[in-house]
Amino acid sequence: MSAQLPDTAELVIIGAGPAGMAAAIEARAAGAEVMLLDETPAAGGQIWRAVGTAPEARKALLGKEYAAGAALVSDFAACGAHHASGVSVWGVMPDGTGPIHVGVSESGAAGMIETRAVILATGAQERPLPVPGWTLPGVMGAGAAQIALKSGGLLPEGRCVLAGVGPLLYLLADQLLRAGVTPAALVETPSPRRRAALPHLPDFLRTPAFLKGAGLIARVRRRIPVITGAEALEITGESRAEALRYRRAGSWHEIPADLVLLHAGVVPSLNLAVAAGVPTRWNAVLRCFEPETDAAGATDLPGLFIAGDGAGIGGAERALPSGRRAAQAALAQLGREVDPLAAAEAQRQWHRADRGRAFIDRWFAPPPSLLAPQGETIACRCEEVPASAIRDAARLGAPGPNQIKTYLRCGMGPCQGRMCAASVTEIMADESGRDPADLGHLRFRTPVRPLSLAELAQLPAGEAARRAALGDAALPETPLPLPDRSS
């Protein structure tokens, strides 16, 4: 393992976004020894990606909320946590009441860190939007375009269309407009829960997000065509995206496009938590599975906590107090003192940040029909499993998504189900009429990130493992015959 990483830590935090950084600062203030692991080069997470190094002009066009992240990044840098960047975490392995082992990989070398408490702050991923043609080059997530802008100053070139549902579509359109890029259109799908959102409107009206959001939507609508009520989407093109087609009031329309940016909200990143053994629950409003935690982020597994969007989508502002609360819970478990006032304050902040979420969650809910594709539309991108095959397999009477995976390999490719798990459940639910809550989701396993066999083979192993893996036979004592990588 690399010289940079020690092999033990009092508290390990995974993810350097708002929740992870807030947790680290809180834990350091209480005197805990903190190691924060993150796979990107710099702290900030996706929301504040590269904020520490972004030029002022780029910060200005990305907006105040983005620029505000710089303060937390510098507080984090000064807090005394060991920040290991560029490290991928392939497993979190709790061992009952004993220590937790965190499997890491850095520059092609795998290792294990032993710790007493882990806070998963791995955030969210964009909800996959499996529409016809979504595997073509030139189709990306709207969040991906935003990451390209934050991390490399990349702007869409040529005709760009935003499609789907969610506040991010408007935020991104506004940021692009400020940067001098005029999207050809924003095509919005209908949200089935708008009526259910209305009772939560008064609460939302009292939040700063209301004024900001209303202004933003108005600005975008003034500058680019916004098409609402698109019931179905598809992307056409030979070897890359050429047009976005949408169906509205029963008839199809086409917008030529070089870049189609899809979005249907974000969902918790589940792989590490589920592989560690944390059970999940179905959130019917957000239409996604979430890890089961208590209000502070504690799971049923001793020493394992989840903070921020990874515990349930709440946005960056709620992720900060969520990180603090998880840190306080972890500190208590580590036997360190937690200031009751600080705990109360974090809880108060959490509730303040949560205000208005109930409205936003419902107002921008994606239509289930868009999430459960039909026909030849690819559901599993890695193994190219079409929706029709999943529907066909579901009709055999499979008890759940994992049997479909056995039949068809969906979820067995390199992304390990990140891009299709939701679709497999949605399609089965649609086909069988059963509730996603009962169907469950594809099981994720350690390692959640690929490891080379050479890396894996060099992990230390004890005598019990040796007996289990090799029986009476022994491996030679000579060094492993590893082929030359540079060949």
Place this chain on the structure above:
Amino acid sequence: MFRRDPIPPGEAVEILLDGQPISARRGDSVAGALLAGGVTRFRDSVVSGAPRAPYCLMGTCFECLMTIDGVANRQACLVTVEPGMRITRQSGAPSLLPEAET
């Protein structure tokens, strides 16, 4: 699909895609540098051979798998460019045997 914003760029770094030089900026991810360099096809699918390109740019979709400095199937969105980095597109699955690679 992408161009760079007009904000003064960082230091230029040259990388090679299938032997052709591409100008990147220090700090770019490999995927970002290739997108800025006008690359649209990153690999061909291991199942059907269809062209693929990054979808998420945050390590989730595994669409940007490339051979980087001789190591196959690396996520180009998670690797930071280094001067002279050699990147090759993968057509189908990477080869079991190194000598079969070009």
Place this chain on the structure above:
Amino acid sequence: MDQHDITVIGGGLVGSAVALGLAETGLRVLVLDGEDLSRRASRANFGLVWVSGKGLGTPDYARWSFEAARIWPGFARDLEARSGVSLSLDQPGGYSFGLSIGELDGIIAEMTHITEETDGEGAPWRMVSRAELVREIPGIGPDVAGAVHGSADGHLNALRLFHALHRAGAAAGVTYRAHHAVTQIEPSSAGFRLRGDWGQITTPRVVLAAGTETERLAPMVGLAAPLKRSRGQIVVTERVSGRLPFLSAIIRQTDEGSVMIGDSDEGDTDALAGNPEIAALLAARAIRVYPPLARLNMVRSWTGFRVKPRDGIPIYGQSRSCPGAYVVLCHSGVTLAALHARRIAPQIAEGAAQIGPAAFSSERFHVPA
């Protein structure tokens, strides 16, 4: 529930193969299966149609495995035609490698013993010296001392076998019901009453093929199926192009291109989570056998619980005290699937007192009163 003549408890590879064979005899078959996350060896196996090394001390098991390998090509063609699912059966013969002279000698001694016990009716095999191995498998690791090559060994796509059995079963009229784990069986005047948290049904006859659950169910109908706990862990790589130049019981390449690396045998755990130390050792052994594997990425690892009879030999039989109740249980769900559909199912259909070779009878576990 639908009218039926016989119920198979368990929808894994064993239960599905028996159900298909029963349906082909004209019986109306009901399969009761468990939940999506029930422990299922059928979703966690290695995909070998394997003969070498099986049946030490029980020559019938060696013969039975060899017979399965011989009828597999015909069964596979038929199953593919009925299900529309390709199985990619390939029987090129398989290597068992020794990473030391001692290990190699042990393998040779076992194979010799099996040949003697079966009077030469077991599968043909040959010793392969290191020099021969270097010619047969370019790139073989420097630590491999030699090997045994069994000519009857092969493999197939086990996930698609599972799919094909379910699909062919449905086409043959098998009624498949998931979410129907059976927890209780009571003999009744009309046959057997099967219960679970889903309710209950009465069935004229019943086949226990419920994997590790069978051990608990069997005594309810006067059968015995004692198992040995055995967890296996394997490692799976990304797809690669180019073919692995050999098949072995611990390293195989699927038709899709992934390399599967097996497998541990853990008797001391009930946990499902994989153990990275074991994965590390499996990877190390595989690299020593074939060093080019070192460059491949592991994309998955899984654990499964083997359905391992206490003495390692299949358990077949009809209950003496509760006629109409049968057990079909074994560790080789893939290898023996062809025989379960083609030999075992017809014997159950006709109500034979002895199912399969006598040595496999469930009665061997009965303690004399």
